[in-house]
Amino acid sequence: MEGEIDWSAVFGALANEQRRLLLRNLRTRRGPVALSEAVDDLSGGADDLSGGADDRRRVAVGLYHVHLPKLEAVGIVEFDLDGRVIDRGPAFEAAADLLDHASRVDGSRGRSGATGAR
Secondary structure, X not given: OOOOOOHHHHHHHOOOHHHHHHHHXXXXXXXXXXXXXXXXXXXXXXXXXXXXXXXXXXXXXXXXHHHHHHHHHHOOEEEEOOOOEEEEOOOHHXXXXXXXXXXHHHHHOOOOOOOOOO
């Protein structure tokens, strides 16, 4: 049905760390984000010399060709190809809330990495 969230697809989209980081960054912003800003955020910033231009290029290509299309297909983001602007999609809040919940659950387990039943 239209308007329903495909949770399997959302979980699949959130399986990648770079996509999760992008969502967390979008959540802290008030509006749309330029692709170049998202690349800066995910590659350590425009002034970060550790990765340089190759790292920025790798992140930009990954976002443009892999991560943004996957997130857009699920409705988590909307990507304006012409303007190169990323905005929240209709499923954004649900996906971001899911990430927040997962972070809280993971944090409640402590740093030991134990995953046994409680």
